[in-house]
Amino acid sequence: MEQPPPTTYLVNGAAIRTRRKDLGMDLAECAATAHISRAYLNQLELGLRRHMKPPTYHRLRTALRIEPPDRRLLAPNEDPHRKE
Template sequence: MEQPPPTFQVKGAEIRKLRMQAGLSTDEMAKKALISRRYLNHLENGYRTRMRPGPYQRLRTALGLPADSTRLLGPPEDPPQER
């Protein structure tokens, strides 16, 4: 069985867009996703770009996205190149 990645790279602008379309404030969305308002603010503003699986799943659910949605995910990172 495949292990989930330790973190997910997310698109903060997409998180903000979906939150605003849902008509929710930062406080309301943070409470709904069981994360802090500050953490959500940092994600939306790009100060943080990675999320652990638990908070990511709760945020995705709070935004009404299905489990197989990749809408919040940023581009996959390339593995480090050896010199």
């Protein structure tokens, strides 16, 4: 039986920041590309916010050029067997 889509993704802020910097993107550029606020992205990177709704997570993943099934933006305890 297929699992329902997750209500939120638990993300790893350090991984988000590392990937953004590896791509040479500043905070404002990445946030604009992902259609999220700069403040929200900063909170994610600092670990002040850790949960993202699926559409927001997918936009951020796209902005950071990460294709499924790559799960590097997810927190280590996120269920690796869940389908996207």
